[in-house]
Amino acid sequence: MPPTLGAVLRTPRLGLRLRAGGPDAEGRPVRWVAISELTDPTPYLEGGELVLTTGIRWPEGGGEEADLADYTRRLAASGAAGLGFGSGVAHEHVPPALVAAAERAGLPLIEVPGPTPFIAVGKEVSRLLAQEEYEGLTQAFAAQRRLTQAALRGDRAVVERLSADLAKGTAGRSRGEGPSHWWVLLLDPDGRARHAVPEDAAARAGELTGEVSRLRAARRPSGASVSSRGESISLQPLGVGGRVRGFLAVGAAHGLGADERTLVNAAASLMSLELEHRVPEEGELAAGVLEALLDGELDLREGRADRLSAALPRPPVVVALAEAPVGEEKEGEEIPFRAPRGCLTGRIAGRTVLVGPESAAPGEALAEAVAGSVGVSRPSALDGLPAARVEAERALEAAVGEGRALVLASELPGGFLGLLDGRAGRRMADEVLAPLLEQRSSEDLIASLRGYLSAAGRWDAAAEQLGIHRHTLRYRINRIRKLLPGDLSDPDYRTELWIALRLLEDAAKR
Structure with missing residues (x-):
């Protein structure tokens, strides 16, 4: 997890002072520092930046209240971590109207004193990011060693170890929370629960049946993210050489962070090897032969x-x-x-x-x-x-x-179009595009994705077709890349997205 705004504020040599933003301001994660004197820097932000400005382009006194209100509102909407105002440069003090506007917008406002150069704030954030990354890697390596030791005792021990390490991880505490509630499931190839921690999590297996079937049918099974009951669920196929031996499902109230993904991937690799050498239980061999016939794996x-x-x-x-x-x-x-x-x-x-x-x-x-x-x-x-x-x-x-x-x-109906027609096709489109459809700005995101794909990734052509600035399109596509589980540079995934978009359009016309 990136450092918080509070960690930056508590650096004595910077002399920073929080002027607005409310009691939760210090808990905001800071992913980078952006220095900008633009009246609207949001097209160039990705979210999580601490934006630094001296207000050199603003009139004496800080400008019109309406302009400051729009400025702070746009920054807050873009997901900026906060605004740092350099006093003693263009303005002797932080304009009171800016403090009031930031408070109303819920945007943390920090006063950067004149003797503190903006570059010093940027270096401190970089140092904190490197420190967090090092600590995260150290913890991840230790957790992987514990998982490897657990693998010697079987797949159930790996599930229990993974659940314990996730529960005591840093994701929740870095946001000021206690240990997060996690559940972990090991599923058979047909989606039935084999091991669950806690035990009542086995009941969640039924919610994943559809996604399990979709992944099994894929030529190259890959991981998927599912939303259910307000939780984010990561689903990983297990097996070697494209053969699906089972699935690992991990659920929590929030998505997986980088360290947690590393841990889950390590557990999935260990269990894939374990399942390859497991002796089949009674009845599994016959079911496996029938399944191989239906999958075309027996000639x-x-x-x-x-x-x-x-x-x-x-x-x-x-x-x-x-x-x-x-x-x-x-x-x-x-x-x-x-x-x-x-x-x-x-x-x-x-x-x-x-x-x-x-x-x-x-x-x-x-x-x-x-x-x-x-x-x-x-x-x-x-x-x-x-x-x-x-x-x-x-x-x-x-x-x-x-x-x-x-x-x-x-x-x-027969033929290829028949495979896509009807409820099954529309449901597939909804599932593929769900991360975008769940957003408040879903219409803009869907339109931008369609324009980007139809223009074969050419920014200028796509932006002209959509009637927006190319920087706005870049911002939206970067956001789409973060929301979608697949890689937009993968031609197979781009094709899947394009078909889903066409199905969504056809459904809207009916």
Whole structure:
């Protein structure tokens, strides 16, 4: 965490004095120092700066009250840590009107005495930043050693150690709070909770099912950030070589800081290695084979797969999916379930899967056994199971959205556009763009992102298209980079954002 305004104020040799800002002013983090005599420096700020000025361009007495009110209000809205006014240069004292305006805007105002050069304030902030970074690295290395020792006792010990280190970390205390409340979950590949600290956090696994399914379906699974119940949740896939062995979920009332991300990434790496060598539990092997077939990770055309092919359902086969598990109550009665002859069943990625010959009607059998919707693929050969799974997922999404018990993939629109159409596509757009849509300035951010992408990242062309100054566009795009979990320089991620923007626009037109 960066140093606070209070730490800068408490540097004796600077002689700084807090003139306005309220009781919480000293707790504000200072990420940099910016010296500016502009009447509006906000297009050049990223947030967290201590802005220093002498007011040399201001009229004698500090200027009009309305101008000072606008100036301080803009700085506060930009997220500036505070305003430092150099007295004894252009103005002998800090203008009283500026003090009043800063107080109303909730902007900390610091008087920098004439003998103190602005460069000295900048050097002190740099020194404090370096000190905080060194202390953070020292603590992170010690925590990583403890995690490595815990890994020798198994994945549960890593979860417990990670939770303990996060709880006593510096993130909360640097803001003047006590130790932050954290919870940590180790999830199976299908999203079920394996270990939870505290134990009642296991109930949060259900909230992550959709995101787990999305990450599993990705060609290159990467981490994701999720917001739920006012908390920020970091979700990391576990595994080596692109094979997902599970997920690590970490939740707290605030987002992860740099030190905390380092700690979580270290735990994820250790647990990935641990899970690669773990002996499968009873039933996991059969479910793993079925899952590998549906993911296309087994090539049944190889001669060595003859015995496996002979043990599988006879094609053409269909894939049936349901969110609800079998064997639970339906309409007040517990319905026992036995898979139709020649069918395979399992619980994969939080969903009940039934794969069997078309003649056995797996979809109808599953619909009778679960208290929820069912989606069914079109008939397929065994080597077409991955595509059939995608069809069944689309059909299930449609069934849930329409409140129907059973939907067949053959009833849905075909082609690539069909994959994006409907509720599933709109939900995907909302999920991808959620960090921007949650902001008060969401319309400006969405419009700026669309203009930036459509202009292939050319600042001048995008700014002209949007009718704004290029520095304003740079400010917005820098903010977007901080809000979004992906990298805007990644062509795959840019494509995903562009499709999400198009889906959002199409939904708005309907």
